[in-house]
Amino acid sequence: METFSSKDLALQAQKKILSRMASKSMVNMFIDETSSEILDELYRVSKEYTKNKSESQKVIKNLIKIAVKIGVLFRHNRFSPEELVLAQDFKSKLHNGAMTAISFYEVEFTFEKDVLPDILMECKNLLLRLVEKHLTPKSHGRIQHVFNHFADPEMLCQLYDPKGSLWPHLQKICHGLNKLIDEGKL
Incomplete structure (x- = not known):
């Protein structure tokens, strides 16, 4: 018996189309202004740190594609109850990471080199488990x-150096994160 589903096909097409439209103008349709500003600052941090414009654009584009695809999956109720628990764990860990990032910024001499990478790796692993059955290996x-x-x-380390060139970007990122937390979006 053939297992054709127009709903699945439509979802697949929607994910494909959205992944090809991850430009700045399209971001504004799917991501709020504050998040867009944070993404802009993350791009600037990446570009200044790596000295590689195309790599920095690629990493932000990948971030947008993933966020949009997960949003599409969520809106189409594609996650099982177990996966929704993973999604909640991811959201909680991301919130924890944002609070930690802000705290390191606001309280002098508290930055610890290994803390944020550990939190980000935990977030990555949770997210990979969440989308394991839904997204392609490329995603x-x-x-x-x-x-x-x-x-x-x-x-x-460079980002959290108060005398470093990336510090002004961190200030804007943390301001945006605070705003998202205050609005209950993060």
């Missing part, structure tokens, strides 16, 4: 790429 690679990129301890 899994995008998740790996994004989290590995931003969990770079040396980049984080």
